[in-house]
Amino acid sequence: MQTDFLVIGSGIAGLTYALKVAQHFPDKKVTIITKATADETNTKYAQGGIAVVNDLEKDSFDKHIEDTLIAGDGLCNKEVVEIVVKEGPARVQEIIDWGAQFDKDAEGDFKLGREGGHSEFRILHHKDVTGREMERALLDAVEKASNIEFIKHCFVIDIITQHHLGYLVTKSTPDINCYGVYVLNAKNNRIEKILSKITLLATGGNGQVYRTTTNPSIATGDGVAMVYRAKGRIENMEFIQFHPTALYEAGKRGQAFLITEAVRGDGGILRNINGEAFMERYDERKDLAPRDIVARAIDSEMKITGTENVFLDCRHMDMEKFKEHFPNIYEKCLSIGIDVAVNMIPVAPAAHYSCGGIKTDEWGHSSIRHLYACGECSSTGLHGANRLASNSLLEAMVFAHRCYVDSVSSYEQVENLPDIPDWNASGTSEPKEMILITQSLKELQQVMSDYVGIVRNNVRLQRAIRRIDLLFEETEGLYQTTTVSPQLLELRNMITVGYLITKAASFRKESRGLHFNTDYPYKSDLVQNIVL
Template sequence: MHQTDFLVVGSGIAGLTYALKVAGEFPDKKVTIITKTREDETNTKYAQGGVAVVNDLENDSFEKHIEDTLIAGDGLCNEKIVEIVVKEGPDRVNELIAWGARFDKSPDGDLALGKEGGHSEFRVIHHKDVTGREIERALLEAVRRSKNIEVVTHCFVLDLITQHHLGYLVTKSTLDIECYGIYVLNQKTNKIEKILSRLTLLATGGNGQVYRTTTNPIIATGDGVAMVYRAKGRIENMEFIQFHPTALYQVGVSGQSFLITEAVRGDGGILRNADGEDFMHKYDQRLSLAPRDIVARAIDSEMKISGTEHVYLDCRHMDLEKFIHHFPNIYEKCRSIGIDITKDMIPVAPAAHYSCGGIKTDEFGRTSIRNLYACGECASTGLHGANRLASNSLLEAMVFAHRCFLDAKTAIVNSTIHSEVPDWNTLGTTAPKEMILITQSLKELKQIMSDYVGIVRTNVRLERAMRRLDMLHLETEALYRETAVSPQLCELRNLITAGYLIVKGAVFRKESRGLHFNTDYPVKSELVQNIIL
């Protein structure tokens, strides 16, 4: 058994920011960060575009950023939360810079500002086309300098510990569910351990791996959402899965796709169909810089019309020197597979990118379970509504990590360690005999979600997906009860739960709004609501 004061699950921008803040405020208390693989393998590391923040008050304003966010969110944003994030954003960015993050500068020494889809002004700060990697580097270096933060790698979190594990009946109607810590599978010792904590923060990222093609790394398996759902916590708006319009298309390549950041279109890249035609004027007056839900559906439509598996991003007219300076990673990736951007267009297709729903939280990141916070992509704060505005996610993570910290400063005073928690029960389980049972089920899940619950949906597809997922769920739960736990089995289990929640939310939403487009309900409903599961 291990004990800590502040427990953080996840080592991306949300988890690291929170950890640094509580460690600095309480130097005599212990802060523990748990990650299931290396400390730097996070969704944050793969963020290319940047951080959307109002920095140039002469040409931009908080009001404009708020309006852009609300328009993208298509009627489901919490306006109070949007105002909080936009107005508190500049202070959080300044803290990040103080911790050592280096953002690109313009010739006059000010922060260089980019423009992305849905934004009315240039307001995206960045570090080349590897902004997330730079932020991750700076935060991890700051964490290493902190004397009371312990980072534990290669520990897979199995479940949240609540009254359920003490023998009490816990249901969705239970009002006082409490989190006492977590059970983890220590992959170095292959033993299941319990970590008890006074306060716990989930910063576990998204669930992109539920789809066949995603920009997310292989760790994005919906672990936090699935754990909270099993613990009878509140989940909302899972049907809103954002597909990034421009992931690099490579024949025969599935899994994690290379992202072509929206900033390329902000700098002048033009989307063209299989015939080389600029097609976005048929779908939106903002052309290639329309919000992501519109651009992704437009590309999906053009692919269906032409029968092709991709469209093109044309950068041939762009200044090569400027392109290499701003997008060196993209330039090198294209060159490595034989694409000369001065002569060739870049083949792109939509890929699952971001979950706008997740663990329901309030304005201080508190979940429906006591002593449990959620922050980052695994959380549903109310900022994104039905569609996330480009580059608002890193901003949200920083702002809410700070707000979780503000609440934790008070909550830690009255919180205690519940040492009577029992050990994990492994009786009656055996080692799995065939990994094919897990790997094949994962392939089936990805196919179901990609074919039936993608950019465009129908009632028939959703019903079929639910039936298939029910069968996968029954098979996987039987395997889980009978065999010893493994990261592969637990990730499959979590992904099936995430897929189920996406489908369930989509079935309940009898309209088309934002990222959820159902051809059986092509118009918006007058009754706007969040789908709470």
């Protein structure tokens, strides 16, 4: 199959890009592929909202820029921060024009929330399901575009480069080209190639590398792993943001229900098992400190008290307002026997967001020609060592637009595609035991959670590397000898991502932002990005 523009991923980044390209080139074919259903993305689970300066009398670009730089702890690219903050309002207006609805008050003005690290109320939201609302609006707009083809249940195996034409490709190879991708089509279980002059990776996050995450099951770091295998540049993978307040349910693995930071923005108070409001001991901003500080504080309290969770106290809040702003959270808690008006909500940190990823420039170029990346899979320089709350949806829209602007201007200059060979599956057979895959996944998640979590040290990181090396060796053996399946491909990608997180963490000889190493508890004078 051949297309003009190939988009991998159907979250806010991928859909925004596809829609803009399709409208610009009505005679060109735009193809979106996703490994699950159209709306099963990290975007869908974004609760809190989108941070944007929309009232220049009460807020300012400078304040939003400063808040972002402070949260990023010295590693943000200031030029990129300014781009995202200043271009953000226009991008938000576009999605409103496409039909997204944000909550308004009786006078028709937007209701603005405030979250940790923000100096002003600037968070637009749609109750506590903002991402779902934005995804809905974009999918509705995409469906009306006649030149967009949506292929669901289609799993990308690898990016096609000169490597697949028989050339030796290394990290130092100049002008690595992307020609498209090999995919596993789940409908016919065949491996096919989709060729394209321009490819955009918008594959989302990698939270499933950890035992507990707020991310859906599809968040397995596929884009990052594929680019690394294709010898592209990956940056700052050690900065994994743990959301401080995921709903704690004893014994549960996998996706945890998110209790948005906006609850604390509206007055929720964190308390330990003894009922003490503990955040004042860790930061003068208390419950509205940036996420890295709050997550480490909770981790510390749980270790001190020997418990697996702390509590979020909302009992003093106006319950009618709570139900109006957080209906999803209220119903979820009620479904497991927690009445937030009477009971405190048990919470614990869970892997939430990857601040690093595929290294890009200010136009979304990866280090591989004709391959762009935006959204959570990318490392644009906006987040630095720690993402400011609700900046992710904004970044996705701003960079989707910039990828669109650059790619449509360069499309005509892209050379014709070479003759790409079909996938070679000779010598492989059906796997005899799925437990080889499922058990390896459990081992990886255990290693990452225990050794490469919120707080790290050198011994833990060394242990993690040794165990991940063994998992890699075993899984590559499976990959070379058995017929590929989505489960095997995801495991392979997650092992690669786990390795990248751990390796980058071992290279950083300091504590900064989301990376805290007890062997190096202070920041070093050398401020640098870790590029792998």
